[in-house]
Amino acid sequence: MRNLLFTISFCGTAYHGWQVQNNAVTVQQTVQDAIEKIIRKRENIVGCSRTDAGVHANMYCFNMKTESLIPCEKLVTAINAMLPDDISVLDCVEKEESFHARYDCKRKEYKYLILNSKINNPFLTDRALLYPYPLDESFLDEQAKQFIGRYDYSAFCNSGSSVEDTVRNVFSADVGREGDTVTFTVSADGFLYNMVRIMVGTLLDISSGKIPENTIKDIILSKNRDMAGCTAPACGLYLNKVEY
Amino acid sequence: MRNLLFTISFCGTAYHGWQVQNNAVTVQQTVQDAIEKIIRKRENIVGCSRTDAGVHANMYCFNMKTESLIPCEKLVTAINAMLPDDISVLDCVEKEESFHARYDCKRKEYKYLILNSKINNPFLTDRALLYPYPLDESFLDEQAKQFIGRYDYSAFCNSGSSVEDTVRNVFSADVGREGDTVTFTVSADGFLYNMVRIMVGTLLDISSGKIPENTIKDIILSKNRDMAGCTAPACGLYLNKVEY
Numbered sequence: 001m002r003n004l005l006f007t008i009s010f011c012g013t014a015y016h017g018w019q020v021q022n023n024a025v026t027v028q029q030t031v032q033d034a035i036e037k038i039i040r041k042r043e044n045i046v047g048c049s050r051t052d053a054g055v056h057a058n059m060y061c062f063n064m065k066t067e068s069l070i071p072c073e074k075l076v077t078a079i080n081a082m083l084p085d086d087i088s089v090l091d092c093v094e095k096e097e098s099f100h101a102r103y104d105c106k107r108k109e110y111k112y113l114i115l116n117s118k119i120n121n122p123f124l125t126d127r128a129l130l131y132p133y134p135l136d137e138s139f140l141d142e143q144a145k146q147f148i149g150r151y152d153y154s155a156f157c158n159s160g161s162s163v164e165d166t167v168r169n170v171f172s173a174d175v176g177r178e179g180d181t182v183t184f185t186v187s188a189d190g191f192l193y194n195m196v197r198i199m200v201g202t203l204l205d206i207s208s209g210k211i212p213e214n215t216i217k218d219i220i221l222s223k224n225r226d227m228a229g230c231t232a233p234a235c236g237l238y239l240n241k242v243e244y
Numbered sequence: 245m246r247n248l249l250f251t252i253s254f255c256g257t258a259y260h261g262w263q264v265q266n267n268a269v270t271v272q273q274t275v276q277d278a279i280e281k282i283i284r285k286r287e288n289i290v291g292c293s294r295t296d297a298g299v300h301a302n303m304y305c306f307n308m309k310t311e312s313l314i315p316c317e318k319l320v321t322a323i324n325a326m327l328p329d330d331i332s333v334l335d336c337v338e339k340e341e342s343f344h345a346r347y348d349c350k351r352k353e354y355k356y357l358i359l360n361s362k363i364n365n366p367f368l369t370d371r372a373l374l375y376p377y378p379l380d381e382s383f384l385d386e387q388a389k390q391f392i393g394r395y396d397y398s399a400f401c402n403s404g405s406s407v408e409d410t411v412r413n414v415f416s417a418d419v420g421r422e423g424d425t426v427t428f429t430v431s432a433d434g435f436l437y438n439m440v441r442i443m444v445g446t447l448l449d450i451s452s453g454k455i456p457e458n459t460i461k462d463i464i465l466s467k468n469r470d471m472a473g474c475t476a477p478a479c480g481l482y483l484n485k486v487e488y
């Protein structure tokens with residue numbers, strides 16, 4: 001039995017997230033359908049994380065155990081030919097039998113794109129949050145640095161998750177600007193349900209004065225979801241890197 | 245009677261080009277519909293050029309004569325509220341009564357995006373040409389320089405145009421690369437029907453060896469469409485700048 005690690009990229013606008021659901025098109029189901037057409041067998045695939053509806057991935061990983069003997073490179077080409085244009089397989093490598101795309105992940109990086117403009121950019125529709133009020137990226141970068149460290153991140157987790165261990169190690173958190181696009185980049189050993197979107201919502205609430213500055217550490221330590229900011233929309237969020 | 249110059253941006257994927265047509269959704273019609281909802285009158289608008297189905301615009305200009313007294317800034321906000329997410333009004337200014345968006349245009353710049361990769365980028369679907377064979381951008385930049393000058397560009401014009409004067413002055417032509425995206429940028433005092441797409445097709449045919457190198461000047465002077473290369477797909481083309 002081979003254990004294959006696939007790296008894919010997808011524009012999530014048309015999908016109800018990664019995970020297979022009844023009555024909704026998901027990335028996992030679409031990928032499984034494409035693979036089935038090639039290897040003539042329905043295989044279950046294991047993703048590196050759930051993603052919300054409308055969230056994108058520059059890089060996403062999953063593994064699949066299979067009896068198929070088709071070489072990795074041929075699988076990439078063949079599966080891409082079966083996938084719609086908003087999902088691409090970038091890579092496929094063979095891993096040891098015990099490898100698990102979720103449990104073995106050491107580090108993930110997310111990006112959140114904010115179009116800081118009064119006027120929408122037609123090319124960023126569904127791909128960034130349109131935010132028309134001033135944003136000071138240096139100030140927000142300073143604030144974001146307070147996310148770094150190993151903490152119980154319950155205050156940055158929406159209900160709906162069954163996770164018991166809510167401690168996560170945030171390695172880096174940065175805010176930068178290129179033209180009118182402001183980007184929040186965060187890496188950690190793992191993320192709770194909606195964690196990045198609540199981080200972004202909190203930074204925006206600090207920017208607007210709704211939440212006082214220099215309170216992120218207090219919010220984390222409170223472990224109280226009500227202390228943190230709103231949940232920023234899914235459309236600006238990109239899973240950007242997955243490391244094993 | 246006021247004469248207003250509007251600058252817009254649009255993602256052209258969903259449209260059959262600029263120009264109003266029967267039985268097809270176009271950018272002009274969509275914009276006229278939005279304006280009608282605001283000024284309560286159907287006004288004809290005059291675009292700076294026709295564009296093909298699927299072509300995009302980072303910048304596109306049109307003018308409109310109107311009795312409406314709504315200030316320019318308010319028009320921008322109000323019309324944007326009526327437009328779909330793939331078209332945005334960026335600016336509106338008042339011009340002299342004789343101003344004409346097409347005839348008064350001094351210079352236009354187009355960009356053509358090529359994703360030079362074997363694997364599609366889901367975020368560039370319908371926004372770039374996927375080209376899987378090697379491209380040497382320095383070599384193509386040298387070749388592209390031969391487009392510069394004032395010539396009869398009939399060899400780079402598909403049939404279907406009623407234009408009689410086929411002389412155009414090409415000011416600049418450059419090929420560059422950023423990662424796996426190769427961009428052809430060209431500016432001129434005007435362009436013939438499909439001219440940029442045939443320029444790109446010719447460069448790609450030179451790259452693949454189908455057309456010999458250093459023959460662009462000969463092709464121009466031949467005034468023979470059959471000498472030039474294929475017409476590259478519309479999806480990679482962006483009107484990028486319009487100058488008056």
